Each structure stands twice: as C-alpha cells, then as structure tokens.
Amino acid sequence: MRLQIFGKVSLAEQLDENYRIGIRRHNEEVIKNRHILSRIIDCVKFCGAFELALHGHDESESSDNPGIFRGLVDFVASLDGVLKEHLEKFKGTSKIMQNELLECMLSVAKEHIIKEAQSSDFLSIQVDETTEIATQCQLVLVLRYIDAKSNVQERFFEFIPLHSATADSIATALKERLAVILPEDQKSKLISQSYDGGSVMRRSTAGVQRKIQDVYPNAHYIHCYAHELSLIMQQATSHIPKVRIFFSDLGGFASFFSRSPKRTDVLDKVVAQRLPNPSDVRWNFHSCAVNTVFEYREDLIRCFETIQDSGDFDLITIREARAFAMLLEDQDFKFFLQLFHNIMPHVDLLYTKLQKKDIDSDHIKKSIQQFQQDIKKIRNSLHSLVDQSSADGPQVKRRRSLSPEVHKRIAAEVCDTILRHTMERFSFTNHLVSATLLQGDRFEQFKITFPEDALSRTWKAYPVFNGSKLKTELSLIYCKEDFRGCCGAVDLLQLFMENNLEEVFSETVTLLKILITTPTTTTEAKRCFSTLKRIKTFLRNNMNQEMLNALAMLSMEKKLVTEMTDFNQKVIEKFASQNGEQRVEFLFK
Structure with missing residues (x-):
C-alpha cells in the first residue's frame, strides 16, 4: 500500500471533498484567466502584425488617447463578456505586462524556428547590416531551409545590435547565434552564407565569410545575385x-x-x-x-x-x-x-x-x-x-x-x-557548379558524355555525398525521358516526393536540397530592414532591443504565428512558468 501511494497525494486529502471542490474551482478560474490572457495575446499579435504602436501617451482610465492596444482591448471586451467582466481585476494592459507577453511570444516563435532548422537537412543564412533611426548599427539574421512539408522557408530570426561593423564583431555575433541554432554535431548542416558583397563580408582572408567558414567548413560564400x-x-x-x-x-x-x-x-x-x-x-x-x-x-x-x-x-x-x-x-x-x-x-x-x-x-x-x-x-x-x-x-x-x-x-x-x-x-563558383548536373535541357547530352568534372567538384565542395551512388542515380536520370521535362531543382524534388522516390534517389535528393537551400539573394534581409524602419520610427526610437525583435517577429512571421494553432497556449505556458505571485492563476492543479 505504501509503495502504491508513494509520492502521491495523501489518502486524507483524496478523501477530502472540500479539497477536491477547491481544486475544481481553481482549475475553472485558471481556464477563465487563460481565456482572458489569450484574448490579450490576440490583441498584441494584431498590433505586431500590422506594425502598430502598442503604448499610448496616457493609458489611464480617464485618458482620451490611450493608444491602439488599449483601444483594441476595450473593443474586444465589448464583444467578449468574460474579458469585460474580468478586465478590471486582471491588469493585462499595463506596459510591463505587454513587454512580458512580447518576450514570451518572441521566445515561442524562435523556439519553433530553431526546431524547424534543426530538423531540416541543410541550413543557409542571409546576413545584412544597416543603421536605424537611433544611429544603432543593426545586423539582421535570416535562416533559409526546407521544412518538413518540403517547402522553402526564409525565416527572420533576430536583429543583432553591433557596436562596430567590423569583420570581427559581425563574425562573433553570428557565431554566438549559430551556436544556439545548430548544436556541435550539426555544424556540417550550414552549407552557405549570403551577404551583399561588401569588403568586410566577402574578403577571403579576413572577411566575415572566411571567419564563419573556419568554424563551419561547408558554409560557402554566396554574393547576392540581385546586388550583382x-x-x-x-x-x-x-x-x-x-x-x-x-x-x-x-x-x-x-x-x-x-x-x-x-x-x-x-x-x-x-x-x-x-x-x-x-x-x-x-x-x-x-x-x-x-x-x-x-x-x-x-x-x-x-x-x-x-x-x-x-x-x-x-x-x-x-x-x-x-x-x-x-x-x-x-x-x-x-x-x-x-x-x-x-x-x-x-x-x-x-x-x-x-x-x-x-x-x-x-x-x-x-x-x-x-x-x-x-x-x-x-x-x-x-x-x-x-x-x-x-x-x-x-x-x-x-x-x-x-x-x-x-x-x-x-x-x-x-x-x-x-x-x-x-x-x-554571374559566373558559377565551384560549389554552385553542381547546378549543371540537374539542368533538364542538358540531360540528353549528359547521357552520351557524363559530366565527370562537375561531379568531382560537387563532391569536393560537399563531402557528404557518396560519389559512386550519386553517379549511378544521375546516369539513370539522364537516360529517362520522364525527367527531362522538369524545370529546375524545385520541380524535380517535388516529383521525387510525390512518387516516393526519395529513398531510391537518396543522393540526388540530397543534392537537390542543397541547391534549393542555397540562397541566391539577400532580398529577405532587405525586406527585414523595411520592416525595421516602419517599427522603429522617429517617435519610437527609444524602443529596447527585445521589444524590437518581438514586434519584428510578429510582423515578418505573422503567417507562422497564425499557422501555429497552439501558439497562444505556448505563450501562456511560458508566461505562467515565470516567477511571480500572479502566475499561479494560470497553472492547473
């Protein structure tokens, strides 16, 4: 009997009807509080998605200009009786509460992106640098990978403040973030790094691309083709x-x-x-x-x-x-x-x-x-x-x-x-010559004369390949007329996935994923800077870095936030796990 109840609630408590009633009432209150907090999270998500300022000049009850967020919460409360009833008791519109929720939302979104990046086969980074309205140098980091549904994703990860835009400071900041994203045993998954071609970035001896490649040997440098x-x-x-x-x-x-x-x-x-x-x-x-x-x-x-x-x-x-x-x-x-x-x-x-x-x-x-x-x-x-x-x-x-x-x-x-x-x-570098192996209009030519030189250079650039197996698979692809109609690596990969051929052509699928994951432009990084200018304006130039990253994440990755059906619940769990007396109101017993 002692063994069976070891570590559990005592029998006396289990038999106490009042104790069980108290637990049930507490859990009902928790459900109500979570509903209220979820509505407030929706309001924060709305403001972030449309790049609206959360804080007003005066958010007191008597204020005529409380700000967009407070006005949105009041509007939702007029449609939701539970929120309207408990809004006075739950101080969810204070600046401190808003900032805490933003931090939790940023943490949940970044954890999801890291999980996707770690589960992908390969990863690429796009990096660019600018100076924002407060004269702070900001470095943007964008991750590119193929997700579980075989879709190409370019995810904003973070704005990184820099004290100086030197190669050492940029490389150090990138290494710190990459160490969080990729564990020690996944360093080979980083296959490319794309910059705008500045001398600080592209120098082959002391540039950022060289310093990153010293730690991540497969991270080949790509100059943004749109910049070219x-x-x-x-x-x-x-x-x-x-x-x-x-x-x-x-x-x-x-x-x-x-x-x-x-x-x-x-x-x-x-x-x-x-x-x-x-x-x-x-x-x-x-x-x-x-x-x-x-x-x-x-x-x-x-x-x-x-x-x-x-x-x-x-x-x-x-x-x-x-x-x-x-x-x-x-x-x-x-x-x-x-x-x-x-x-x-x-x-x-x-x-x-x-x-x-x-x-x-x-x-x-x-x-x-x-x-x-x-x-x-x-x-x-x-x-x-x-x-x-x-x-x-x-x-x-x-x-x-x-x-x-x-x-x-x-x-x-x-x-x-x-x-x-x-x-x-626009001449291809050594690591991009692998693209020529899968040009559909040249399959007939390759059927007669196999591109041995391109294959050897591809294997040298990416040692992950089994050279003989890849050659066998490519020879079979060149002989089949069905593959010649494919236009590009994305179409060919889709064909393999739809017909369950990824195991038969495993090496070719790996090559296709490398080609697709390798970025050709830093356009997404430029779009991030456009968002930065709309979020951090002249009137909002004292915004701290965490809040800037959170609002930028909600704006640029609003599709990701919307598609995560349990996003609000994860934010509430993270919010409730933080220290504080009020956090007990969101934890079930």
Whole structure:
C-alpha cells in the first residue's frame, strides 16, 4: 500500500471533498484567466502584425488617447463578456505586462524556428547590416531551409545590435547565434552564407565569410545575385560619360517638381503622373524614371510649356522649364531614352526573378542566359534604333550634337558592358557548379558524355555525398525521358516526393536540397530592414532591443504565428512558468 501511494497525494486529502471542490474551482478560474490572457495575446499579435504602436501617451482610465492596444482591448471586451467582466481585476494592459507577453511570444516563435532548422537537412543564412533611426548599427539574421512539408522557408530570426561593423564583431555575433541554432554535431548542416558583397563580408582572408567558414567548413560564400545585377547596371550607366550625363539630366525632372508645390500641381493637372524621386541607393529608380519620361514625354513638354506661359512662376522656374522642354526635344536625349527604354524591361524582369525565394541555381542560369540573349538582340538591332531616332521629325539644333555613328557606338558599348559584366559577375563558383548536373535541357547530352568534372567538384565542395551512388542515380536520370521535362531543382524534388522516390534517389535528393537551400539573394534581409524602419520610427526610437525583435517577429512571421494553432497556449505556458505571485492563476492543479 505504501509503495502504491508513494509520492502521491495523501489518502486524507483524496478523501477530502472540500479539497477536491477547491481544486475544481481553481482549475475553472485558471481556464477563465487563460481565456482572458489569450484574448490579450490576440490583441498584441494584431498590433505586431500590422506594425502598430502598442503604448499610448496616457493609458489611464480617464485618458482620451490611450493608444491602439488599449483601444483594441476595450473593443474586444465589448464583444467578449468574460474579458469585460474580468478586465478590471486582471491588469493585462499595463506596459510591463505587454513587454512580458512580447518576450514570451518572441521566445515561442524562435523556439519553433530553431526546431524547424534543426530538423531540416541543410541550413543557409542571409546576413545584412544597416543603421536605424537611433544611429544603432543593426545586423539582421535570416535562416533559409526546407521544412518538413518540403517547402522553402526564409525565416527572420533576430536583429543583432553591433557596436562596430567590423569583420570581427559581425563574425562573433553570428557565431554566438549559430551556436544556439545548430548544436556541435550539426555544424556540417550550414552549407552557405549570403551577404551583399561588401569588403568586410566577402574578403577571403579576413572577411566575415572566411571567419564563419573556419568554424563551419561547408558554409560557402554566396554574393547576392540581385546586388550583382545592381552593380552591372551601375557600371553600364556611370562609366560612359554621355550616358552618365543622360541619367543626371533624367534625375533633374523629379528634382524640378519636388522643389515646389505649385510646379507639382501643374504636373498633376497636365500629366497626371508623378515622377519617381531620384535615389543613389536604389538603382531601379533609373528604370522607373526612364519608363515614366518615355511614356509621358509629350505631356511633360506641354507641362513645361504651361509653366513658361503662366505668369504665376518666377524667372528662374521659367528658365528651368524652358531648358527641360528643350532637353525633351533633344536628339541625343531622345536616343538614350529610347535605348534604355528597350533595355530596362529585361533588367526588371531578371531582377524580379532574382528576388523570388524559391528560385534555384538552375533557374537563375536559364534566366541569365535569356537576359543575355535579349541584350544581344537589342545590340544587333541598333542600326534600326539609330535610323528611327534620326527620322523622328524636326530636331532641336544643339551645339556638339552626336552623330548617328557615335550614337550607335555608345549604344553598342552600353550593351557590351552589360553582357561582359553579366558573364563575369554571374559566373558559377565551384560549389554552385553542381547546378549543371540537374539542368533538364542538358540531360540528353549528359547521357552520351557524363559530366565527370562537375561531379568531382560537387563532391569536393560537399563531402557528404557518396560519389559512386550519386553517379549511378544521375546516369539513370539522364537516360529517362520522364525527367527531362522538369524545370529546375524545385520541380524535380517535388516529383521525387510525390512518387516516393526519395529513398531510391537518396543522393540526388540530397543534392537537390542543397541547391534549393542555397540562397541566391539577400532580398529577405532587405525586406527585414523595411520592416525595421516602419517599427522603429522617429517617435519610437527609444524602443529596447527585445521589444524590437518581438514586434519584428510578429510582423515578418505573422503567417507562422497564425499557422501555429497552439501558439497562444505556448505563450501562456511560458508566461505562467515565470516567477511571480500572479502566475499561479494560470497553472492547473
């Protein structure tokens, strides 16, 4: 008898009816308190998802401006009788309570992401750095992996404050976080690290990528391909003097109207289209400006003529408007406008593809090849472009106007610059040559001549492979026509999963997961910075780091938070496990 009841409640307590009634009442109260806390958590999640400020200036009962969170709680209480009844007793709208809930929510979300990352076969990181409104240097860490449902995930993990943006400080911060994410026996799962190409990041001897690779040997360095495209267009639009002058003049249109509301009013009435503001950071400003000026050129001329004929403007404005009107009629300007109007759509298309998170190396190579073919077509048709520019009606005579031959030579130089830098900057490195093994359009060629060199370099970059088994599987894939219709690594992996072939082609599946997990861009990190600017504003610049990370997590990973059906319960459990007298009200007996 003693053995059976050892460690259990005494028999006297079990027989005490009042004791059992007390436990039942306590548990009923706990259920009610958890319901109330869950509603408050929903309010915090709502504010975080839509990047709204939680704290108001004055959250007292008599305040006329208590803030969004307090107003949202009051609104939910008007629809929920239980919350309305107990809101006065449960002080769940205080700033201390809000911060504690945010910490618990951040902890639950990060634990879920770490669990997903550890259960995946491979992991990649995307890292970028910026300075926010409070002049604090922030490093963002994004994890990329394939989850249990074979979906590619790019998860925001954390904003890391830095005292200095040196290679040592960045590498140290990353190592600390990676040690939490990946245990000692899973270091080989980190297969790539992607940065924006700054010297601090990419240097092969003392850069961040070298310091990380010393600890994680399989973490190959990837330069963001979207950033590479930006550098290509910067070269094409800046190193040729005549082209640089053209884009300088192009930026002057937006500057002219942005300096005066009266000028903008005329622009809205005549053109009904705003011009994009110039930016040295965002290269695609050039694309928007070129397309806008090209499409509304005649309307802009009428707009400048309206300003000249109006008596409401000063002489300086009239003089500048006359100069811009003449510029729009200038033969050189019209030629370069037409040239880049032909080029920019292909650049925008490639840039859009490079920003997709499910794009793989095979898709990138095909997209780049198509981009090169499009630029070559433009280069081969320059003679018709020059003839069209010369035949476009009467031209405004201008001293030192360029001849058609010079137009053609400069346009050819622009196209050659884009093609040359595309070949150089988008050339595959040794660890990405593995993508060529799974290019569907080359399977027939590989059936005759097996790509031994690409296979050996792949095995050298990733020693996890069984080389002979991988070769056997690839040889079988090359012989089967069914696989040749697959477009990219994602489609091929999906085919294996749908037909339960992952065990038969185990090495090939591993190769596919490596290719898919390897990021080609740091676009997700840029999106995190956009969220950071919306959360930490001039009026909210004293936000602490934990609250910043929690609000950023709720905003950027709101889909994850929504899909976790037990998210609120996990937050309540973590909240109740903390020390405090009130926490007993959320624990069952």
